[in-house]
Amino acid sequence: MNKNPYSSHTDADRAAMLERVGIKSVDDLLTAIPKDALRPKLGLPTGMSELEIQAHLESLAAKNRTAGAGPFFLGGPVQRRYIPAAVPVLALRGEFLTAYTPYQPEVSQGTLQSIFEYQSLIAELLAMDVANSSMYEGGSAVAEAAFMAVRSTGRKKVVMASEVYFEFRRTVHTYAKGPDLEIVEVPARELASAAEGAACLIVQHPDAFGGLVDVRRIADAAHAAGALCIQVTEPHANALLEPPGALGVDIAVGEGQPLGIPMSFGGPYLGILACRTALVRQMPGRVVGETHDARGMRGFVNTLQTREQHIRREKATSNICTNEAIAAITAAVYLALMGPQGLGAAARLGVAKAHALAHRLAALPGCSVSTEGDFFDRFALRVPRLAAGREGSGFALRNALLVGDVLVEATAAHYGDRDDLIIQCTEMTADAEMDALVAAIESIAASARETVSTAR
Amino acid sequence: MNKNPYSSHTDADRAAMLERVGIKSVDDLLTAIPKDALRPKLGLPTGMSELEIQAHLESLAAKNRTAGAGPFFLGGPVQRRYIPAAVPVLALRGEFLTAYTPYQPEVSQGTLQSIFEYQSLIAELLAMDVANSSMYEGGSAVAEAAFMAVRSTGRKKVVMASEVYFEFRRTVHTYAKGPDLEIVEVPARELASAAEGAACLIVQHPDAFGGLVDVRRIADAAHAAGALCIQVTEPHANALLEPPGALGVDIAVGEGQPLGIPMSFGGPYLGILACRTALVRQMPGRVVGETHDARGMRGFVNTLQTREQHIRREKATSNICTNEAIAAITAAVYLALMGPQGLGAAARLGVAKAHALAHRLAALPGCSVSTEGDFFDRFALRVPRLAAGREGSGFALRNALLVGDVLVEATAAHYGDRDDLIIQCTEMTADAEMDALVAAIESIAASARETVSTAR
Amino acid sequence: MTIRTQVIPDSGVKTSVPALEPLLVEIHEEGRAGRHVRGGEEADAQIPAAFRRKAPLGLPELTEPQVVRHFTHLAQLNYSVDTGMYPLGSCTMKYSPKINDRVASLFADLHPTQPQSTVQGALTLLADLEVMLAKLTGMDAVTLQPAAGAQAEFTAILMFKAYHQKRGEGAKRRRVIVPDTAHGTNPASAAMCGFEVTTVKSDAHGNIDLASLKAALRDDVVGLMLTNPNTLGLFEERLREVCDAVHAVGGLVYGDGANMNALLGVARPGDLGFDCIHINVHKTFSTPHGAGGPGAGPLCVKEPLRAFLPKPWIVRDDQGRFHLDTARDDQPPAGLGDSIGRVRTFLGNFGVLVRAYTYMRTLGEEGLVEASNDAILAANYLLAQLRDSYDVAFDRPCMHEFVLSATRQKKLGVSALDVGKALIDEGFHPPTVYFPLVVPEALMIEPTETEPRETLDAFAAAMIRIAERAKTDPASVKAAPKNAPLARLDEVHAARNPTLKWQRPT
Amino acid sequence: MTIRTQVIPDSGVKTSVPALEPLLVEIHEEGRAGRHVRGGEEADAQIPAAFRRKAPLGLPELTEPQVVRHFTHLAQLNYSVDTGMYPLGSCTMKYSPKINDRVASLFADLHPTQPQSTVQGALTLLADLEVMLAKLTGMDAVTLQPAAGAQAEFTAILMFKAYHQKRGEGAKRRRVIVPDTAHGTNPASAAMCGFEVTTVKSDAHGNIDLASLKAALRDDVVGLMLTNPNTLGLFEERLREVCDAVHAVGGLVYGDGANMNALLGVARPGDLGFDCIHINVHKTFSTPHGAGGPGAGPLCVKEPLRAFLPKPWIVRDDQGRFHLDTARDDQPPAGLGDSIGRVRTFLGNFGVLVRAYTYMRTLGEEGLVEASNDAILAANYLLAQLRDSYDVAFDRPCMHEFVLSATRQKKLGVSALDVGKALIDEGFHPPTVYFPLVVPEALMIEPTETEPRETLDAFAAAMIRIAERAKTDPASVKAAPKNAPLARLDEVHAARNPTLKWQRPT
Numbered sequence A, B: 001m002n003k004n005p006y007s008s009h010t011d012a013d014r015a016a017m018l019e020r021v022g023i024k025s026v027d028d029l030l031t032a033i034p035k036d037a038l039r040p041k042l043g044l045p046t047g048m049s050e051l052e053i054q055a056h057l058e059s060l061a062a063k064n065r066t067a068g069a070g071p072f073f074l075g076g077p078v079q080r081r082y083i084p085a086a087v088p089v090l091a092l093r094g095e096f097l098t099a100y101t102p103y104q105p106e107v108s109q110g111t112l113q114s115i116f117e118y119q120s121l122i123a124e125l126l127a128m129d130v131a132n133s134s135m136y137e138g139g140s141a142v143a144e145a146a147f148m149a150v151r152s153t154g155r156k157k158v159v160m161a162s163e164v165y166f167e168f169r170r171t172v173h174t175y176a177k178g179p180d181l182e183i184v185e186v187p188a189r190e191l192a193s194a195a196e197g198a199a200c201l202i203v204q205h206p207d208a209f210g211g212l213v214d215v216r217r218i219a220d221a222a223h224a225a226g227a228l229c230i231q232v233t234e235p236h237a238n239a240l241l242e243p244p245g246a247l248g249v250d251i252a253v254g255e256g257q258p259l260g261i262p263m264s265f266g267g268p269y270l271g272i273l274a275c276r277t278a279l280v281r282q283m284p285g286r287v288v289g290e291t292h293d294a295r296g297m298r299g300f301v302n303t304l305q306t307r308e309q310h311i312r313r314e315k316a317t318s319n320i321c322t323n324e325a326i327a328a329i330t331a332a333v334y335l336a337l338m339g340p341q342g343l344g345a346a347a348r349l350g351v352a353k354a355h356a357l358a359h360r361l362a363a364l365p366g367c368s369v370s371t372e373g374d375f376f377d378r379f380a381l382r383v384p385r386l387a388a389g390r391e392g393s394g395f396a397l398r399n400a401l402l403v404g405d406v407l408v409e410a411t412a413a414h415y416g417d418r419d420d421l422i423i424q425c426t427e428m429t430a431d432a433e434m435d436a437l438v439a440a441i442e443s444i445a446a447s448a449r450e451t452v453s454t455a456r
Numbered sequence C, D: 001m002t003i004r005t006q007v008i009p010d011s012g013v014k015t016s017v018p019a020l021e022p023l024l025v026e027i028h029e030e031g032r033a034g035r036h037v038r039g040g041e042e043a044d045a046q047i048p049a050a051f052r053r054k055a056p057l058g059l060p061e062l063t064e065p066q067v068v069r070h071f072t073h074l075a076q077l078n079y080s081v082d083t084g085m086y087p088l089g090s091c092t093m094k095y096s097p098k099i100n101d102r103v104a105s106l107f108a109d110l111h112p113t114q115p116q117s118t119v120q121g122a123l124t125l126l127a128d129l130e131v132m133l134a135k136l137t138g139m140d141a142v143t144l145q146p147a148a149g150a151q152a153e154f155t156a157i158l159m160f161k162a163y164h165q166k167r168g169e170g171a172k173r174r175r176v177i178v179p180d181t182a183h184g185t186n187p188a189s190a191a192m193c194g195f196e197v198t199t200v201k202s203d204a205h206g207n208i209d210l211a212s213l214k215a216a217l218r219d220d221v222v223g224l225m226l227t228n229p230n231t232l233g234l235f236e237e238r239l240r241e242v243c244d245a246v247h248a249v250g251g252l253v254y255g256d257g258a259n260m261n262a263l264l265g266v267a268r269p270g271d272l273g274f275d276c277i278h279i280n281v282h283k284t285f286s287t288p289h290g291a292g293g294p295g296a297g298p299l300c301v302k303e304p305l306r307a308f309l310p311k312p313w314i315v316r317d318d319q320g321r322f323h324l325d326t327a328r329d330d331q332p333p334a335g336l337g338d339s340i341g342r343v344r345t346f347l348g349n350f351g352v353l354v355r356a357y358t359y360m361r362t363l364g365e366e367g368l369v370e371a372s373n374d375a376i377l378a379a380n381y382l383l384a385q386l387r388d389s390y391d392v393a394f395d396r397p398c399m400h401e402f403v404l405s406a407t408r409q410k411k412l413g414v415s416a417l418d419v420g421k422a423l424i425d426e427g428f429h430p431p432t433v434y435f436p437l438v439v440p441e442a443l444m445i446e447p448t449e450t451e452p453r454e455t456l457d458a459f460a461a462a463m464i465r466i467a468e469r470a471k472t473d474p475a476s477v478k479a480a481p482k483n484a485p486l487a488r489l490d491e492v493h494a495a496r497n498p499t500l501k502w503q504r505p506t
């Protein structure tokens, strides 16, 4: 019986193969390996049956609380959104899921046309000229956009709004250590005046607090200073808000997870990156283009590959190779199913629920909405004496508050000195969840008055 | 906006179509319908979005307790078995799921070859000459097998063991009202002596109580009396037990749900029906045969159709039309994946666990195994004062006992005067579940002694 | 029309004859296995030798990678609704929504004998579905047990038998009347109940011939089985007269509801004279046809038939909880009352019924009405385009489907079957052919409401092209299909030399 | 080899040019829609006019039935591991078990910022995976953040940079050495870190040329990036000497673990001289390649590099609960310590990591060992069969893959690309071509352990047939593929006239 249940070789096969190769055992092939390092004991557990491994994974899963299990207001770049049933049925078909990068276009048109459609849909949504075929995820996409700006301006200073998601900013800082870039963080309202000498201004709209930002003003300032404007965007917002392409933005980036991709505790996700035509040859990653075959049939291929690592090696625009293709295909299926009507409705429901909820919460004693100006589908809420209820989150990236069974985010030092809640709504936010949140905040507000003396 | 979200017609389409037909409205086409009956208000609810309907169904599902949610010992014809992950991925592909009966073999070879393989696998498992392409489910398959025997012997008496599943027997009784058959029920041990004048003897092995039955003796008696022998069988048992074909059985029938099909609260399931070659032309239902196409390629078609309703109408061997094809394909995928090794292991685990559990339970005060003779993967247990813990089951077909959170079956009047538990084990039965059952029975046994006075 | 040529990936397996895909038994190799389940060796000691299987269990030994490729290849050989227009008349091959499959899986892990307290959600759904179906059909009571239309027919005719027996007319009433347009299951179901079948012919307008019907109606009649719209896609023009005539001799009228997709919110069978009607939820309510099944065939009946419905029944108690009626069939015969008893082991094809429920609730009343309207309009739209190229058996407005006749083509040597096969080369699944039997060279076409208009147009264009080719190049039509996975199959060979399972290579 | 001809079902849509399948925008019609989500109209009043989208959202309007057919058709155009042998060298296209996908869905509904108390199951899994990877590679610490191999390379070289900076050598060390056989991501990653790349050639045995390496090694060297087995499928014969030489000048050795499928239980990189190694779990650990991604690229390092790993780290407290280390990156820079900081927004490609964990636990140590043995044997078995028909760049036993050269065929006018395209017509996915760059007309073949022997034989036979045809009928090889959905595509046209999105028909 095989030890690897997925091996297709029987012992008889192995014997015949060894004979054909002319050896007695596989070890005869391993003479180049230092003897003392050969065949170590690893100390790994022994194998399991499928039934057993499933039971094991189910027992691990039972130790988590899923988003759907109770009131839920976490969000930000990763959002609990409705995924139509047809999305996984189509996007995860074996023919998509178990293919690789479409190196051979004759037998990969399924992948190539789907990704071409993804690029087209994203370009339409963001009103940008071109979208690439995917980046790893939002944060590193922002960093690679900054690299694009650095390459195309020849400048090494990146100016970034402090209302960009904390984790995105941290990722940019890490990446910046590679080419030794200078990163400056300023509030969005000061971005325009910090443009001098910058490769780019990076602004998020709607921002981390849900706030609406005058991107056009920032883009104008960037261009006046010879810099590029990079907007961090969210897919659904573009159904209702003026898209980056209409605001003078040069590069639009963002996290594509809300487009039909499960939250999956951190990934895999989808980095969106789109730009103006003039920047195409600075773009990182793969891009699919239309062409025709020898018989005149339309077809699609990976193109503009002279930007890429396998051709240009150390001169490539990025090192990215394996990307997030199946997530891009998923997003294409999602957008095709939702259409303008469905995407608009999902976006609107988030906005409507957020505003209704803000209205109720702001009426509680000591509470106020702390997002500056207008907000979209999430908002910050100032609550008296929040710290008491807070628990460190799964990734210390944000702080999540578990009040009773309500999951909600709390801002922390990483957003300056603000110590508020951030409340994200989507089309999935149910009335009962909103009631539970209101009740939870009400009790915090009440206990704050009682327990001020015992704080910290 | 369409009211039917799956309609592909826009209002512009409709207008153009009406014009082409030369009418103003669809109602112009409905002149044959009595005016007073036209366009009634139905009083049905208004439509929902996919998000809304999913939330609604989730709320209904939350009002059920799933099998996996606690200790579980229900079984009988429907069993909680391990379904390999690849089974639904393959069998429920859209190309299988959304095709219909393969009337056009040139574009239905996926269905036809899969069903041919199902027939082959079942024939091998049961060691029978021929299996048909599926019946609705177990109970009606038994009834149709009896009809086959009636047709081929010209006799109208059916003799059936009282250890056949209660619901199977009740279904046979109902069906028998059609051709006015006489049904006689006797204990299995008396079956052989009741063969005289019978069209068939129907025996179940392993029986409802898990008991092993000497089928060959019954088959011999049937044949001696000019009757057929019908065995009700269970798929997994045939991995270990002598199969019907080796026991002289003429028609083997059973419920195929354990072959990778979910329990789904009653259906859809898979009626297995297999027989000797001599009986093929009496067989109900569809059957796929091998042939070749005009270019000499191997291919498969529905064959022997002159038995069927669409050709023979009132002279058909059965009225069955839509059957359970996707369940048959599912069973084929299941058997292909499990193989002799996997099917054997699943069967063995049920047997091993049942015997280990019987050993523990029989040691409890006042408890004893009440299945007569040897048993397979379930057994009956006599427990002191059972009635107190019993709750009527979902279908009043059986009685299920919910002791604490342990689900277990209780026999009732429908198995004569026995008032026992029936305990089914499979490869899914976990040690913790067994411990929970032992604890629950222990408490019944204990309370029986204390509360005898308050019974009923 | 675009032809896709694709080499089937080579697994290196040699088949005994040229084939699109090897059989599982041809990819078997001794010693191959997965590891989905393992263990239990200690069981062997528990089984007495006399009972043990002697011959080895000769299932093919395979690995999961092989099985995945095998069935993936096979699936790709199928035409399906998920890949194209499937205008199979009488079968309502509408789109099957994926959400229905997803929500059905929420109930996959429920055993049918679980205690009622643990399945209130499932019972609520079923009870609500019964109510919706009753409202939709204008009937009073419903059973969800039948697995398909044919089993509903059998159930109903058994109930008719019980009904007449209860009235002391059991011995007398022995004949069931069916029109010559009826589906084969109708007479077959009647025969399974021990009844004689009387076939009544159709009139010049595609209705049941009233005079012939009346001539057949005597007091030995059990009832009439009537499909409406009938299998010609036509609404019976003198339906009430027909039903009245049957009732007048003490007979009952069975409604075969296979064509309910024409009637949603258009008319209720209960208002039209029917005593009962079945619904093929795999047709009208979009549940996937599953390569041949499963379906589900709820049977809706008028008050007088209620008592005869299969037991057990789902009832609601004062606290709004669902359970089973007290007259249980576990104490037969008394417990059954007038019920004919169960027609299957458990409740019904629950997984299918969940999908039907989901579909009905998704569309809502207004959506169901629109579905029938669109289905009727689509059929008439196609008919209008095809009227000149093919004979129309009965030329009046159709409902959701219509029947053409290829008699004109037949004279040129091209049969209905040939037309169907030629459609395959055009990228379409053929319609139902040679049914109903009353139309020579019948082509029964049901587009459904979910096909886009451009697809309907393409289908019409293809049909017209084939009609042209029948004139100019009939041989090419008879040689079709040439762009399908296989050419025409030798069905005679299959029937004459039945090979119903594989032979293990030795 | 069997050719499947299938008409693509006709939707009636006219494409602007002949095409296998219309674009979504070509099946759009105004007014079409599904109803997946609805409502929210009251939101419009909440958005100030200045911010509102002016141009209509021009996404295609479609119905679900159309979308289902569209992507079903497209999927069927792909070659995939689920349909056939995919011997793409360097990519380890082994079978991706379906159970891995199923269990991954158990964790789909977890948000990455949930409080630690609500995700203990997920954190336990990750912590255990880190331990397993460390044991497997012989390393001391692991980060699971990198999304793929290339990001792991970037992460590691950033860590090298931090390491040298910490030792006060940051300014001095500016060069990263890569062999000429290296994958393109290696030099690209080094360049992203601001380093200069020095390429070192290979020797006559397919090893890195030790003399050239030593000549390149000075104290300005950051480190060496080495793939082992290298991209020729060969184990570096003087590996320890190579590593020692790098260490001797104060450099670090990066292990590119793309070829770990040759080493499971065979040898630990940590025992061989590497300071770190990445693992492409989408290769070695069977996670599906997803038409190009996602993957995951855990990076395993030796103790001296631990402090530089991306934060935050998963740590276990005294009670066995998992949480994050206190030195958090939310108070940078102090909170980061020596860590380079996060390289992505959240933890890593969790859904991919679950699959890898499941695979490792399913196989267990003994299964992983068997997998590498079988993979090595399969490659050598194929090589033995092909040795006579193609040139072998470096003729010694290979590990899990090998590189042929079509130079002999090239002289007849048939290139490596032509051989690959001809394989398509034989029912196989082509191998990797033109990589590694050091082998002219390279054909890089990796069969993996999950292909049955008869499939390997069929592949060898096809390769030999093609070699024959290159002699007898080279034109036919150059004309391939003729039995694929498309013939060869005009890549030059695509690059010269970039059309990177659809044009809306006007």
Ligand SMILES: Cc1ncc(COP(=O)(O)O)c(C=O)c1O
Binding pocket: B320, B321, B322, C090, C091, C148, C149, C150, C151, C183, C185, C186, C227, C231, C256, C258, C259, C280, C295, C297
């Ligand atoms: C008119 C008619 N009646 C009855 C039936 C039988 O229904 P089922 O196939 O669900 O048993 C059919 C099915 O094809 C039909 O078309």
Ligand SMILES: Cc1ncc(COP(=O)(O)O)c(C=O)c1O
Binding pocket: A320, A321, A322, D090, D091, D148, D149, D150, D151, D183, D185, D186, D227, D231, D256, D258, D259, D280, D295, D297
């Ligand atoms: C040798 C080698 N190194 C590195 C990589 C890059 O890995 P990834 O594609 O996961 O980024 C690859 C992938 O193809 C490779 O083959």
